[in-house]
Structure formats: C-alpha cells, structure tokens
Amino acid sequence: MLLGAVGLRRPELVAVAAPFGLIAAIGLARSSPPGVRARMAPGELRAIEGDRVSAAVELSSPQPQWQVEVGLGLPDGLTPVAGPPRRALRLGACRSGSI
Numbered sequence: 001m002l003l004g005a006v007g008l009r010r011p012e013l014v015a016v017a018a019p020f021g022l023i024a025a026i027g028l029a030r031s032s033p034p035g036v037r038a039r040m041a042p043g044e045l046r047a048i049e050g051d052r053v054s055a056a057v058e059l060s061s062p063q064p065q066w067q068v069e070v071g072l073g074l075p076d077g078l079t080p081v082a083g084p085p086r087r088a089l090r091l092g093a094c095r096s097g098s099i
Helices: 002-008 011-030
Strands: 037-042 055-060 065-071 086-091 096-098
Touching (some): 055 065
Antiparallel strands (some): 065 086
16 A cells, blocks of 8 residues: 555555554564474384375474464375375463474
8 A cells, every 4th residue: 555655646645554564564573583393203114105104293382372384295105194284273382282
C-alpha cells in the first residue's frame, strides 16, 4: 500500500500506511532467532529393500515457541507410509517434543 501511495503521489495514503510500516520495522528489529535445536535418531541401523524404517526427531528450545514446523526430507527411493513426514507443534520453555 505504501509503495502504491508513493507511486500515485498521494500523501494522505502514505500517512495512513506509515504507522503499519513502523510497527513492522520495530517488530523485526526486536525479534531474535528462535534457537530451536533438532536431533534425529534412526530407528533401524540396517534395512533391506521393502522394509519399513522409522526415525525419531527430538526438538528443544530454550524459550517457548508458538509453532514449529518440522519436515523430513526423504532420499530418492523412500516413500512415506502415512502421508508426508511433516508436523507442526508447540514447544514450551526447556521442554522437548518429538515426532
């Protein structure tokens, strides 16, 4: 909206849009990286073609996280059994969650 107001040379639209840009700039300046750590452990160390394999992903964070999305990239030749290997969850302070 702000760029459109400048392009149209409408100062009243700039005055309306400027506070929203200021709020966004302050929010970005005060934000910090989430600091989420992930560790993955395979369920099976060996498998042959046709076997099902599993893995556990452990997440930890020093501060609460509103939502963390985890996606597991699969190499060629592996297919997920129950839909895409992707989950969204909340992490509390000093707690860990696993999928």
